[in-house]
Amino acid sequence: MPELEQELIALGRQLDWPATPAIGARVRSRITAPVVRHALWYQSRWAMAAAALLIALTALAVYTPTREAIAGWVNVHVFFQRVRVLPSPSPLPSGPIGQRLGLGQPTTLAQAQSQLAWTITLPSTLGRPDEVYLQLPPTGAAQGEVTLVYTKRPGIPVASQTGVAVLVTEARGKTNTDFFGKMLGSDATIEAVTVAGHQGYWVAGSPHVFIFLDANGNFRDETMRLATNTLILDEGGTIVRIEGNLTKEQAVAIATSLG
Amino acid sequence: MEGRPEEDSDLFTRAQRGNTAAYEEIVHRYQQVAFRTAYMITGSAAEAEEAAQDGFVKAFRALDRFRSGANPRPWLLRIVANEARNRVRSAQRRQGLELRLVEGFRPGDAAPSPETAAVAKEDSARLLRLVNGLSDEDRLVVTSRYFLELSSEETAAALGIPEGTVKSRLSRALARLKATYGEASRA
Numbered sequence: 001m002p003e004l005e006q007e008l009i010a011l012g013r014q015l016d017w018p019a020t021p022a023i024g025a026r027v028r029s030r031i032t033a034p035v036v037r038h039a040l041w042y043q044s045r046w047a048m049a050a051a052a053l054l055i056a057l058t059a060l061a062v063y064t065p066t067r068e069a070i071a072g073w074v075n076v077h078v079f080f081q082r083v084r085v086l087p088s089p090s091p092l093p094s095g096p097i098g099q100r101l102g103l104g105q106p107t108t109l110a111q112a113q114s115q116l117a118w119t120i121t122l123p124s125t126l127g128r129p130d131e132v133y134l135q136l137p138p139t140g141a142a143q144g145e146v147t148l149v150y151t152k153r154p155g156i157p158v159a160s161q162t163g164v165a166v167l168v169t170e171a172r173g174k175t176n177t178d179f180f181g182k183m184l185g186s187d188a189t190i191e192a193v194t195v196a197g198h199q200g201y202w203v204a205g206s207p208h209v210f211i212f213l214d215a216n217g218n219f220r221d222e223t224m225r226l227a228t229n230t231l232i233l234d235e236g237g238t239i240v241r242i243e244g245n246l247t248k249e250q251a252v253a254i255a256t257s258l259g
Numbered sequence: 260m261e262g263r264p265e266e267d268s269d270l271f272t273r274a275q276r277g278n279t280a281a282y283e284e285i286v287h288r289y290q291q292v293a294f295r296t297a298y299m300i301t302g303s304a305a306e307a308e309e310a311a312q313d314g315f316v317k318a319f320r321a322l323d324r325f326r327s328g329a330n331p332r333p334w335l336l337r338i339v340a341n342e343a344r345n346r347v348r349s350a351q352r353r354q355g356l357e358l359r360l361v362e363g364f365r366p367g368d369a370a371p372s373p374e375t376a377a378v379a380k381e382d383s384a385r386l387l388r389l390v391n392g393l394s395d396e397d398r399l400v401v402t403s404r405y406f407l408e409l410s411s412e413e414t415a416a417a418l419g420i421p422e423g424t425v426k427s428r429l430s431r432a433l434a435r436l437k438a439t440y441g442e443a444s445r446a
Binding site: 004005007008009010011012014015016017018020021022023024025026027028030031032 | 279280282283284286287290291294295298304307308311312315316319320358359360361382383386387390401402405406407408433436437440
């Protein structure tokens, strides 16, 4: 190598570069954190542009073909993120299911109903719930959310993600509020469904990340967890979320029995 | 971790499968060259840090487009350098970058006599002044190739120009340096 080039290389090794910042941990936290802020930003634009459509859809990497499908549905109060790599939620704490999954305070159906301005709907095929939880604002959705727990039911295996057979979560809120967030990896499928005239969607395949949102629309990261197959539908303004190790047919049958 | 450090290709394979710890290790390995490349482009350590961080985040999201077995350096540098240029564009100005020698600079490995060291230091300081005085275009090629010790391919990726342009600019810049450095030495 010519002398001048050697001198330049020697010179480069003696330069006073600014200290290289350690950015590995920050990059890692950015690539694992759900970008909910972005979701809400998209949501507000979307909502304005589409006359208060209640769905925000955002993607960290790419919009998927599901965008158009999801955009056509209204009133499901859910924002979606399609992500290439799902974040790994922290292991669930031990304890009662309400505590483990951040479902709120244990209560009874009657007590829960007395604190809500809307009517809890019950899926008759599952019988009476084994446990009932209530979450009110500010930690819960704007008009509260109820979770019905069905620990074991014939023909429905207990889901490893929740430790119970079926979880039914219901919430009702004002226009333009979201209750749930879902982050779907590339393997999760999502399709539109209609159950007894009500719109909804079915998320299946690999587990997805499920996030509760509080009354202000902020996600509660302590409740971020993996969820199994889920049917979400708008039952006359009440958003019902049915989660379990269910087939689509089983989920639709449960949803059809809501009343 | 004990034993041999994991190969880059293995780290990339694991990162492509979503292993964020593997990606953090990739960032750790490449953050210095990425940061310095961004620093050369932006002229600001703070902007370079942001550009490097954003670049690595974008690269992670584009990992599925990284060809397995390929050399990751040009690919990563291209993404980080793009971020750095975007920052310069959005700020609509670039901070003047003037590279400096470290304090107590002493060329060569062997301890020279104080007189030799003083002369060598003077030569190096003069050469550095000449590099700093090159046009942006030429200076970036020279600093990338020799100060950052990037290959032609990496320089082309970082500067967003064809490899042939790297070579022609380098040849032009070296000729200028040689002429002025030679003249200065003879003076």
